[in-house]
Amino acid sequence: MTETRPQVDPPPGALAMTLAGERVWLLPGRALWWPATRTVFVADVHLGKAASFRALGQPVPSGTTRDNLDRLSALIDDLRPARLVVLGDFLHAAAAQQPQVLDPVHRWRERHADLAGLLVRGNHDSRAGDPPPSLRFEIVDEPHAMGPFAACHHPRRVPDAYVLAGHLHPATTLHGRAHERHRLPCFCESEGLMILPAFGAFTGTTQAGLPEGSRCHAVGGGSVWPAPGSE
16 A cells, blocks of 8 residues: 555545444445544455355356455555454355465455454354465454454444444345335444444345344445434
8 A cells, every 4th residue: 555644534425423432434335444543344254155155056146256355445445544354254164265266365465465454253254264374364253352342243242342243244124105125234233332234245134133222324325324214
């Protein structure tokens, strides 16, 4: 990276919030930006998921790894962060530990060689195995303290910390006047907890298991906004 200045102005479509006394932005790129420390958080990238399904003989689309890496690069190019934190499930399964998946990931990492990377192990990381050391990620278990925040994969409560987590791939449903419905990924906010939407393509979403009384911030149309009817 040639630019080291943190971004001051909110990216287009971002929703600014204060969590644990820190200003953060929820980004339409399905990421959370903590500008004071130049840290960007994503969750549930699931690199190699489509390849894992194809290894089982299932005809799923190709190109999802490239799409995920391109969108990560777009975030990095726009924000110029010092650090990328992945809140679990960077790789999908052991089948991701093969050249067709890892080779483009290595090229992506070389493009962003100055970026510090941190991975909080998730349930899929336990099955896939840690990324190779050549990808230069610090790998930690949850909860991982970062100032007033606790970086986790699974949504949980951590005493005296505001938890940033993933795992659930949260979504909210919009309702139209003609009784149509449309599901969108969302950030799910409750007391002391923010659950990020799944970053990865081909991951799916759910409304099951979200904390009762959550406030949903929908992601769609290049913006993040409080979903209608959200608590």
